[in-house]
Amino acid sequence: MFKTCCEVPNLPADSLDDQNISQHQQPAQYEPLPLAQPLPPFLPVSYPQVPQQPELAPQLPMLPTMPETALVPQPVNIPQPVEHTPQVQNTVPVQNEPIQSEKNVTAVFTSTQTLSEDQMCVVAVLDMSGSMHPISEATINGFNSYLSELQNSSQTVKVTLVLFNIGSVIVYRNKPAKMCEPLTRKMYKPMGGTALVDALGTAILTLSEQLKEGEKPGKVSIFVSTDGEENSSKRYKREEVKKMIEKQQEDEKWEFIFAGANIDANKEGSALGFQHKNIVNIENDAVGQTTLYQVIAQKQVRRQKSVYECEEVQQMYTKQSMLNRK
Numbered sequence: 001m002f003k004t005c006c007e008v009p010n011l012p013a014d015s016l017d018d019q020n021i022s023q024h025q026q027p028a029q030y031e032p033l034p035l036a037q038p039l040p041p042f043l044p045v046s047y048p049q050v051p052q053q054p055e056l057a058p059q060l061p062m063l064p065t066m067p068e069t070a071l072v073p074q075p076v077n078i079p080q081p082v083e084h085t086p087q088v089q090n091t092v093p094v095q096n097e098p099i100q101s102e103k104n105v106t107a108v109f110t111s112t113q114t115l116s117e118d119q120m121c122v123v124a125v126l127d128m129s130g131s132m133h134p135i136s137e138a139t140i141n142g143f144n145s146y147l148s149e150l151q152n153s154s155q156t157v158k159v160t161l162v163l164f165n166i167g168s169v170i171v172y173r174n175k176p177a178k179m180c181e182p183l184t185r186k187m188y189k190p191m192g193g194t195a196l197v198d199a200l201g202t203a204i205l206t207l208s209e210q211l212k213e214g215e216k217p218g219k220v221s222i223f224v225s226t227d228g229e230e231n232s233s234k235r236y237k238r239e240e241v242k243k244m245i246e247k248q249q250e251d252e253k254w255e256f257i258f259a260g261a262n263i264d265a266n267k268e269g270s271a272l273g274f275q276h277k278n279i280v281n282i283e284n285d286a287v288g289q290t291t292l293y294q295v296i297a298q299k300q301v302r303r304q305k306s307v308y309e310c311e312e313v314q315q316m317y318t319k320q321s322m323l324n325r326k
Contacts, residue, residue, distance in 0.1 A: 164199035
């Protein structure tokens, strides 16, 4: 039969004492295996002690001691205004009114200016609508001959040039005539409609702004040349521009000249406030344009009272035929 693991072997009786049992049942002694390298001893770790900062009480700013005299009101010396009596020679007093308003349009000088008799300001307002295309070359040549006349004048002449169709373009703005470049095809390109009223309003207010300060010229002359009736203005109304023209003619003695072709120039010019003596009908061709600028140059440079005093006008037209020409 097989023996189980729990069976005890048969031992002699004398072997049952404690000594024999301990000899038989004493477990075997095993020696530990040596380590490859001995472990280093653990070193104690010391941490630096952070000194505790003493708590500081909040420091309040020290207020300066106000002297008792500061509470007593001190007298203040106020300088008295000194009256000055201005001494200005050859000055023209003017009204102190606004330059421009959308509803109440005015254009006046806003300060006292020294009158300069040898200075003249001219403004040319030229039609550049599509109907001017056939005579564009004559218009350019005519204006350049007129500009040459101004440049050779013994007076100091400043020029403002406004070209218009459905809008307005300011080419020169109160610029000395000797510094103005001639008109070219690149500048003058006829197209579009005829915003005549807007162009006149723009020209008057532009010059008024330029003459607001400084010397007042001895002569101001504005002329407009068109071959058609008003049909495109949106900024100004006819009544507003008429008041502007009449006011400048009466108060500032500005000169306004109207030259019309293919229209009743007398009717159109009078409706805008131009004086009868400075309205002229011209032929809508090269000869008419050439004559126009010769007339304007004589009228402005020679300071003639009426366009009908010009030699070229007397040679080509009579006064009555000019007024009735359409």
